[in-house]
Amino acid sequence: MNFEIKDTKIRKIFDSRGNFSAEVTVILENASGTASAPAGASTGKTEVIAYPDNNIDNGIDFFYRHVKKALKGFNSINQEGLDRMLHEIDGTDNFSNLGGNIATAISIANAKAVSNALGIPMYRYVGGINYSMPRPIGNVIGGGKHSKNGTTIQEFLVSAQGKTVLDSIYYNILIHRRIGEILSGMFKNQSIGLGDEKAWTCDISDEDAIEIIKNASKDISSEYKIKVLNGVDFAADSFYDGNYYIYKNRKLTRDQQIDYAISISRDHGFYYIEDPLNDQDFDGFSEITSKVGDKSLIVGDDLYTTNPERIKKGIEKRSTNGVLIKVNQIGTLSDTARSVRIATEHGLKTVVSHRSGETTDDFIAHLAVAFGSPLIKTGTIGGERLAKLNELIRIEEELI
Ligand SMILES: C=C(OP(=O)(O)O)C(=O)O
Ligand SMILES: [Mg+2]
Numbered sequence: 001m002n003f004e005i006k007d008t009k010i011r012k013i014f015d016s017r018g019n020f021s022a023e024v025t026v027i028l029e030n031a032s033g034t035a036s037a038p039a040g041a042s043t044g045k046t047e048v049i050a051y052p053d054n055n056i057d058n059g060i061d062f063f064y065r066h067v068k069k070a071l072k073g074f075n076s077i078n079q080e081g082l083d084r085m086l087h088e089i090d091g092t093d094n095f096s097n098l099g100g101n102i103a104t105a106i107s108i109a110n111a112k113a114v115s116n117a118l119g120i121p122m123y124r125y126v127g128g129i130n131y132s133m134p135r136p137i138g139n140v141i142g143g144g145k146h147s148k149n150g151t152t153i154q155e156f157l158v159s160a161q162g163k164t165v166l167d168s169i170y171y172n173i174l175i176h177r178r179i180g181e182i183l184s185g186m187f188k189n190q191s192i193g194l195g196d197e198k199a200w201t202c203d204i205s206d207e208d209a210i211e212i213i214k215n216a217s218k219d220i221s222s223e224y225k226i227k228v229l230n231g232v233d234f235a236a237d238s239f240y241d242g243n244y245y246i247y248k249n250r251k252l253t254r255d256q257q258i259d260y261a262i263s264i265s266r267d268h269g270f271y272y273i274e275d276p277l278n279d280q281d282f283d284g285f286s287e288i289t290s291k292v293g294d295k296s297l298i299v300g301d302d303l304y305t306t307n308p309e310r311i312k313k314g315i316e317k318r319s320t321n322g323v324l325i326k327v328n329q330i331g332t333l334s335d336t337a338r339s340v341r342i343a344t345e346h347g348l349k350t351v352v353s354h355r356s357g358e359t360t361d362d363f364i365a366h367l368a369v370a371f372g373s374p375l376i377k378t379g380t381i382g383g384e385r386l387a388k389l390n391e392l393i394r395i396e397e398e399l400i
Contacts, residue, residue: 010063
């Protein structure tokens with residue numbers, strides 16, 4: 001079988017916010033792979049650059065001038081070599097010439113092309129024999145940078161622990177629906193909206209949201225006799241002004257914010273707590289993890305930006321017991337796999353995640369299975385979210 005790259009194509013498509021996204025097709029002799037990159041809104045400061053000067057055309061221009069020719073004839077089986085070459089051609093440490101989103105699309109399209117050539121699903125090609133089915137965790141009430149006038153905390157999340165992925169997705173959807181009913185009751189004769197990730201968003205406080213999500217989860221949990229985990233993604237860096245955490249209705253000092261995160265676990269029983277502090281406060285994260293890490297998953301997203309060096313620092317400091325994984329924060333599949341390996345070897349749980357701006361590409365479903373992540377964070381409804389969730393259902397069918 002010939003695994004030489006014959007040609008590559010790049011095009012602009014649109015993401016769920018109607019913004020341009022880069023899509024790449026890698027063509028081999030008998031197969032091809034196509035992938036596109038998502039886009040964040042509450043991006044971490046240490047992520048790679050999505051597009052040079054924030055302009056997708058500049059990245060595409062760089063691709064035509066420097067990358068396309070180098071990829072021709074490259075052995076696509078050598079994923080690490082290909083990803084290394086992308087770094088070398090880009091020549092910066094944050095993909096600011098090519099753009100991390102274009103690097104992501106090339107890297108994933110290549111892995112898909114090889115999987116297709118081998119006739120195996122991508123999760124098997126990437127994960128070998130160590131794959132497992134994650135449970136979905138989805139945003140049901142949102143705010144922060146994903147909507148206007150929503151909660152200060154960016155995401156209120158649920159993860160129904162059904163027997164199957166299909167059941168779990170369905171119960172998450174039912175909780176989303178139940179919350180819609182509760183909010184409609186609160187805002188009579190007014191429309192309530194959906195944020196970027198299709199979570200409900202309206203003018204309520206974070207405390208209201210906590211009560212609503214607890215009640216809706218309890219309703220579905222007792223009706224269907226299933227366990228439901230609750231969670232939050234504070235995305236705290238996005239409302240930290242350098243001294244205080246600025247909420248809609250109050251401002252908290254660092255110590256108060258730490259106590260608040262702890263109380264979300266202890267008093268409200270939330271299992272999942274992402275980015276409770278700003279992205280420099282590794283020690284503050286450690287304090288939270290040491291107090292409630294035995295019963296809650298404390299996850300670093302903006303803290304780590306899927307960066308192996310930052311994850312190593314978090315491991316040394318015992319900052320978290322979980323790591324969010326987003327390929328376009330670091331720019332290639334190999335770098336992402338390295339982060340997952342480091343985290344997993346040190347007992348940290350990985351959570352593969354969508355971005356707030358998504359395409360209908362479903363590759364994160366395959367990665368969550370390949371990496372053995374216990375959770376995949378990819379919303380509850382909305383076509384671009386369901387693209388991943390529905391792919392998980394198909395994968396589950398193969399694995400049963
Ligand atoms: C998905 C998230 O948001 P964004 O894609 O905007 O970074 C997140 O913060 O976890
Ligand atoms: Mg986050």
